[in-house]
Amino acid sequence: MIFMDQISDHPRENDANDASIEIQVKTTFVPEHSDSKLNRFAFGYEIHIANRxxxxxxxxxRHWQIDMGNGCIQEVRGEGVVGEQPVLAPGESYQYQSGAIIETPAGRMWGDYGFVTENGERFRAPIPLFHLLAPDQFRPIH
Known part of the structure; x- marks a missing residue:
């Protein structure tokens, strides 16, 4: 894996229920699962979610939008993350890893997570936009 020097750190607030969710993202390019001749570029990402x-x-x-870098945007919706629906008390955090395969050496992802408070109030926490960028040696020249 090739680690990208990219971390998004944007606290998100929801005044209706005093919830404050902080989301940090770190991306990696995964060359062993990529093939530029097949327009297959694999990326891993690590998400850190903190309840502030x-x-x-x-x-x-979760709701993701994945910009493939070629004009196509894939939308993904599903329950929880990596098969889990973590509960976070104030001050606690949760971290997971996942991945995406896109059709070009440069794309973007963004979205939001749906949360519910202990009082049953629902809110959405935006996931900041982050870039998926393959290193120069994996970018074909056309």
């Missing part, structure tokens, strides 16, 4: 609010929250679902 006053209430316990549970991550219920």
């Amino acid at each position: 609010g006053l209430h316990t929250v549970q991550l219920m679902d």
Whole structure:
């Protein structure tokens, strides 16, 4: 894996329930699962989610938009993350790893997570846009 020097750190607030979710993203290019001749560029990403609010929250679902870098945007929705719906008390954090395969050496991802508080209030926490960039040696010249 080739680690990219990219971390997004944007606290997100929801005034209705005093929830504050901080999301950090770190990306990696995965050359062993990539093939530029087949327009296949694999990336891993590590997400760190921290509850900076006053209430316990549970991550219920995810919504991703993946810009393939060629004009196509793939939308992904699903329950939880990597098969889990973590519960975060105030001050707690959760970290997971996942990945995406795109059709070009440069793309982007963004989206949001759906949370519910211990009081049953639902809110969405935006995931900041982050870039998927293959190193120069993996970018074909046309």
